[in-house]
Amino acid sequence: KAGVTQTPRYLIKTRGQQVTLSCSPISGHRSVSWYQQTPGQGLQFLFEYFSETQRNKGNFPGRFSGRQFSNSRSEMNVSTLELGDSALYLCASRGIDHYEQYFGPGTRLTVT
Amino acid sequence: EDQVTQSPEALRLQEGESSSLNCSYTVSGLRGLFWYRQDPGKGPEFLFTLYSAGEEKEKERLKATLTKKESFLHITAPKPEDSATYLCAVQAIRNNDMRFGAGTRLTVKP
Numbered sequence: 496k497a498g499v500t501q502t503p504r505y506l507i508k509t510r511g512q513q514v515t516l517s518c519s520p521i522s523g524h525r526s527v528s529w530y531q532q533t534p535g536q537g538l539q540f541l542f543e544y545f546s547e548t549q550r551n552k553g554n555f556p557g558r559f560s561g562r563q564f565s566n567s568r569s570e571m572n573v574s575t576l577e578l579g580d581s582a583l584y585l586c587a588s589r590g591i592d593h594y595e596q597y598f599g600p601g602t603r604l605t606v607t
Numbered sequence: 608e609d610q611v612t613q614s615p616e617a618l619r620l621q622e623g624e625s626s627s628l629n630c631s632y633t634v635s636g637l638r639g640l641f642w643y644r645q646d647p648g649k650g651p652e653f654l655f656t657l658y659s660a661g662e663e664k665e666k667e668r669l670k671a672t673l674t675k676k677e678s679f680l681h682i683t684a685p686k687p688e689d690s691a692t693y694l695c696a697v698q699a700i701r702n703n704d705m706r707f708g709a710g711t712r713l714t715v716k717p
Contacts, residue, residue: 499650528703528704537709538651538696538707539707540704540706550703551703551704553704585650587650594638594656595639595641595653595656596641596653596705598652600650601649601650603648
């Protein structure tokens with residue numbers, strides 16, 4: 496089975512811009528979660544989607560949003576980018592009745 | 608609030624020198640405790656899930672154990688390719704998000 500894929504792998508944006516990141520889960524997985532990883536804060540949960548519905552949300556401002564499509568692919572959007580949004584954004588998927596998550600390679604976002 | 612604390616922050620071993628990494632946690636109703644390995648610039652790679660105190664799991668040179676307050680990742684006779692950051696995470700029964708520890712950065716010298 497192919498693993499979780501994320502596009503793009505690297506992105507450079509300017510403060511104030513917005514960005515959309517994409518994630519394709521492992522085939523058959525309907526749950527997709529997003530995480531932000533920084534050297535200072537580590538891995539932090541953003542939100543989880545299951546069957547196109549957001550099931551859980553972490554403690555991030557409303558500038559961070561996401562959605563999931565009927566084929567389980569997910570997108571994450573960050574509006575009005577700030578320097579502090581520079582991070583590795585990771586997507587993870589899991590199957591039904593399985594609790595372990597499988598991560599993609601991440602998108603490295605740099606905000607200048 | 609759920610908390611996960613990993614120690615040590617960094618560990619340097621000689622090849623063949625066995626050791627253990629610690630993950631202490633507090634969670635209201637543990638669904639599962641997870642161990643991941645992360646190489647620089649890559650996403651975390653799943654290693655183990657532990658569900659209840661007393662449970663143990665093994666994979667090659669790695670063995671994970673779980674008590675009601677902590678988990679250990681034992682590394683037996685490590686090799687340089689075991690060098691990575693090892694992450695521990697807990698998931699509570701009441702929700703689906705994972706809370707991660709800060710990780711232990713392991714370096715194994717030949």
